[in-house]
Amino acid sequence: MNQANTTVVAFRNFFQEVGQLTSFLVKFFKQVFVPPYEFDEFAKQSFIVGYKSLPLVGITGFIMGLVLTIQLRPTLVDFGAESWLPAMVALSIIREIGPVITALICAGKVGSGIGAEIASMKVTEQIDAMEVSGINPFKYIVVTRIVATTLMIPLLVIFSDFIALMGSFLAVNIKSDVSITLFITQVFDSLDFMDVIPSLIKALFFGFFIGLIGCYKGYTSSNGTEGVGASANSAVVVASLLVFIIDMIAAQITSLFT
Amino acid sequence: METVKTNNYEVEVKNLQISFGKDDVLTDLSLSLKKGENLVVLGKSGSGKSVLIKCIIGLIDPDEGTIMVQGNNISEQDDNNLNLIRSKVGFLFQSAALYDSMTVRENLEFPLRRQNTVKGKKLTSLVEDALENVGLSDVIDKMPSELSGGMRKRVGLARTLILKPEIMLYDEPTTGLDPITSTEISSLIVHIQKKYKTSSIIITHDIACTKNVADRIIVIRDGVCAAEGTYKELENSGDPWIRSFFE
Numbered sequence: 012m013n014q015a016n017t018t019v020v021a022f023r024n025f026f027q028e029v030g031q032l033t034s035f036l037v038k039f040f041k042q043v044f045v046p047p048y049e050f051d052e053f054a055k056q057s058f059i060v061g062y063k064s065l066p067l068v069g070i071t072g073f074i075m076g077l078v079l080t081i082q083l084r085p086t087l088v089d090f091g092a093e094s095w096l097p098a099m100v101a102l103s104i105i106r107e108i109g110p111v112i113t114a115l116i117c118a119g120k121v122g123s124g125i126g127a128e129i130a131s132m133k134v135t136e137q138i139d140a141m142e143v144s145g146i147n148p149f150k151y152i153v154v155t156r157i158v159a160t161t162l163m164i165p166l167l168v169i170f171s172d173f174i175a176l177m178g179s180f181l182a183v184n185i186k187s188d189v190s191i192t193l194f195i196t197q198v199f200d201s202l203d204f205m206d207v208i209p210s211l212i213k214a215l216f217f218g219f220f221i222g223l224i225g226c227y228k229g230y231t232s233s234n235g236t237e238g239v240g241a242s243a244n245s246a247v248v249v250a251s252l253l254v255f256i257i258d259m260i261a262a263q264i265t266s267l268f269t
Numbered sequence: 270m271e272t273v274k275t276n277n278y279e280v281e282v283k284n285l286q287i288s289f290g291k292d293d294v295l296t297d298l299s300l301s302l303k304k305g306e307n308l309v310v311l312g313k314s315g316s317g318k319s320v321l322i323k324c325i326i327g328l329i330d331p332d333e334g335t336i337m338v339q340g341n342n343i344s345e346q347d348d349n350n351l352n353l354i355r356s357k358v359g360f361l362f363q364s365a366a367l368y369d370s371m372t373v374r375e376n377l378e379f380p381l382r383r384q385n386t387v388k389g390k391k392l393t394s395l396v397e398d399a400l401e402n403v404g405l406s407d408v409i410d411k412m413p414s415e416l417s418g419g420m421r422k423r424v425g426l427a428r429t430l431i432l433k434p435e436i437m438l439y440d441e442p443t444t445g446l447d448p449i450t451s452t453e454i455s456s457l458i459v460h461i462q463k464k465y466k467t468s469s470i471i472i473t474h475d476i477a478c479t480k481n482v483a484d485r486i487i488v489i490r491d492g493v494c495a496a497e498g499t500y501k502e503l504e505n506s507g508d509p510w511i512r513s514f515f516e
Contacts, residue, residue, distance in 0.1 A: 137368055147348075
């Protein structure tokens with residue numbers, strides 16, 4: 012009986028959370044297109060999300076391209092298809108690994124940062140202070156951050172893809188001698204429109220949901236300083252899970268058009 | 270949109286009720302704030318003092334009762350009207366609530382920039398004047414994390430005063446401060462009342478601060494106003510519980 016009750020409570024809490032998140036989402040869409048626009052804060056957040064994530068995303072992308080190439084080579088050599096290596100790595104990186112790994116890194120770095128920052132603003136009454144000064148804290152804090160992550164994460168994905176291909180080029184040249192021109196030609200020959208565009212659209216959704224979850228968890232934080240840690244933690248967990256769910260849906264949708 | 274003034278009270282609270290879950294915080298609280306007076310609200314921790322002023326500024330919606338600020342019913346206002354009323358009310362938070370990603374200068378400029386009424390040299394001069402009023406001209410380019418508790422409170426006060434409020438709400442202005450700094454903050458509250466002709470509600474359980482600033486005091490017990498009077502009247506109250514605040 013107790014177990015049944017616990018399950019009921021868990022379900023109720025889950026649907027309550029989904030309801031609150033939906034209402035948060037509706038509030039975002041109601042405010043995002045209505046002036047005044049907070050351009051300065053948007054630019055600041057874009058700098059934090061985009062520029063400050065470049066080193067981490069770049070290093071991860073480089074290692075990703077390098078390792079993937081080193082791991083794929085023996086199998087392709089066994090099948091006598093070593094010349095397919097640049098094409099195969101490019102497809103894997105651009106279609107799947109680049110966006111997903113970049114999004115997961117951003118869910119960890121950016122999502123948790125946003126969750127913790129907003130939660131601590133709430134605990135220290137900074138959000139209330141904005142409200143009593145006649146400033147719309149939702150627009151200033153939430154809208155700017157969600158728009159920044161939505162626009163910056165696709166750019167980070169492009170950057171990460173490029174660096175990963177450079178890592179791959181280096182790995183290809185460890186055991187064979189391929190010129191940069193030939194490598195780039197093989198990469199671009201293997202790619203078409205339907206590889207690049209769905210990947211960027213997917214990245215746009217990754218960015219949107221990472222920002223949304225980070226802001227939602229921070230904005231609805233409770234229990235004082237303990238809640239700050241909990242908000243950051245659950246922002247990472249939920250955003251990472253959503254990245255995989257969106258990826259799965261995107262793969263299904265893309266397959267309908269190819 | 271215009272706000273209206275209908276009577277002599279700056280703030281009038283009638284039969285306020287508010288509860289959180291099963292906890293009844295305020296059950297039937299009524300009070301009024303006259304123009305130009307300092308009203309101190311005393312009560313034990315958790316008696317709903319902070320909730321009361323958050324209701325007055327519209328941060329918390331009451332379950333029952335009416336709150337009139339300069340003749341306007343707070344519960345009936347849309348966002349624009351509420352912001353207009355709020356522009357006449359200053360709120361000093363218990364934690365000072367400085368924006369910790371901004372310098373002191375940016376903290377003070379922030380509300381004015383959003384209103385878009387003052388720019389350039391005039392804005393700089395307003396910020397410098399506001400800091401001078403609280404005796405902190407030399408911290409203008411520091412971050413809030415570099416300030417002491419007392420300094421943060423003063424900067425918070427300067428940020429509130431820069432909007433030239435007619436009503437001030439202080440949420441435990443001396444909590445966590447040493448006796449000397451507490452006395453300085455109390456003197457500042459009186460100075461602000463005289464200089465800007467503000468009407469203030471001061472939430473506190475600091476009796477030294479109460480003695481310095483109060484024109485009138487109300488005491489909250491069990492969610493209602495248990496006593497009302499001047500410092501002297503309540504100090505000599507027949508109710509031992511009320512007297513215990515002043516011992």
